[in-house]
Amino acid sequence: MTRIKERRLLALLGIGGVLVLAAIFVVLFPLLANSYTFLLKRGVELVTSMDWSPMMNQFGGLQFILGSLWVTFWSTLLATPLAVSLAVFASDLSPRRLRGLFGGLVDLIAAIPSVVYGYWGLMIFGPLLASTVYPLLQSAFSGVPLLSTLFSTNAITPQCFMTAVLVLALMITPYASAIIRNAYEMTPKDMIEAVYALGGSKWDAIKMTLSYIKSSILAGVIIAAGRALGETMAVTMLIGNSVGPFKPCLLCRGATITSIVVNEFQEAMMNPSHSEALTALIVILIAMGSVLLYLGRKISKNFVEAEIHA
């Protein structure tokens, strides 16, 4: 395109550009400014200890970091098959006439606020699971090594890691699915016709398409994991909010970085160390998210493109 010199136009648009750059500093600067002294002085305690007792001036937050990773891992694991299936269904298997409606429905569902998912989980989904599925899981896996620790708990409650994980998996499925669907529909028709020409079945065509868009699937999954990591309201309402040490268990109560911040920030306003510790945890959360995005860019060549469609 021709480069037109229009200084005044560029200056005007430049203001917008500079302010977008400023926006990231508006987020990062106050967080860093109010946590760096804490991180320098007690950062090691924050990321290695699991003793969290603001009243006693103990700020070990490892259980929240592990809790965030634990919830992210399981919800992403569960969302992946759902998202891939939904993408294939929406772009290949559903009746052609319904596809527009279907896409709209998924967009709509993706726009339901986190806090509403949380309330649904709190009032309906969690209690239902706790009275039906969780006791079954617990008894089914009670003798199995490794798996039994996942499902062992003294008391089954509607609010636990598992409820948060399941609702979160549901929430991130439309995101991952939209990215996968976009790639699925971009697959060259020749490739698919070649499969049929070789006598392949519908299933062979789907398998080929999915392996063709592997990298986009990975990108979608990583972006969804990023969403799960930063997800706040639904997790806070469903995870049970226990500040005790982390246990690799799904039916136990727990906490994540986001849930501890929502739960305690109000009272922490009175105690500088406490509010700085929570702010430092947010900084750690952003760092974890950045590592994830960085890995995504390294692993998947379609990552940047997928990010735009997210």
Next chain:
Amino acid sequence: MRKVHPGILAIYLLSFLALGLLLWVLGAILVNGLPVVLHYGVQLFTANIPPPVFFFGPPPEVGLAPAIVGTLMIVFIALLISFPIGFLAGVLISEFYYTRLAKAAEHVASLLVEVPTIAAGIAIYWLIVVPTQGFSAIAGSVALSLIMIPYIALYTAEAYRKVPKLIKEGGLALGIPYSKVLFKILRGLVAPGVITGVLIALAKAAGEAAPLLFTAGWSNKVSLDPFQPSASLSVLIYKFGFSSQELWLKLSWAASFILVFMIILPLIIISKLVVRKHEF
């Protein structure tokens, strides 16, 4: 009968499972929220939020007006802040894509989408709430504007990018200044894309609770002063959702219904209609 491959069967089952669960959420909001809205009727939209404990009989008035007004006001002010920034940056990203600033802005915008919204809330708490020594609707608006800016910028950039080069160059060939081409001639062509971005950003922002908890605060009474604390529907759902009081739980459902079916759903539907009308 033709045999269906088990893999395809699995895809059907998993899709229906996901869709069923997601529709369950929507259905639950409808089934639990709509009756409450119908029961209290107009009062719900005009009366203040009832006090937490009532000693003598039923509460005098049951309403969500402070939360509804609060959400609308906070989101509107957030739009006033984010639209000019997002729009200008979006045009820059599309039309001056070869400049370093445009590349950086696009990069930062896609990064901002991934920043957890609670981070924006805590940042604005330190930046505005602490220095001004109090919660305010406008602090909430600033936090939400950080969430809206990238959506508006990226959708605007996409809308301008989609305009055929011929049209832009045609305008320029006639000697019309570039700014006039961008803002006047192309207006009709880019409007659907820009409006979609704005509507999506509004829908996202309206449902956010995390950025408002520690910025906008709370108020039981309707307040139109942006420098005073304000309630919002999303924060109300969270706050009342943990209550042991039947009435408050009902109000949380009603707030969910109003938020999803009367604010977010119309925004999404309008955005779909706008796009359908103007595809080229």
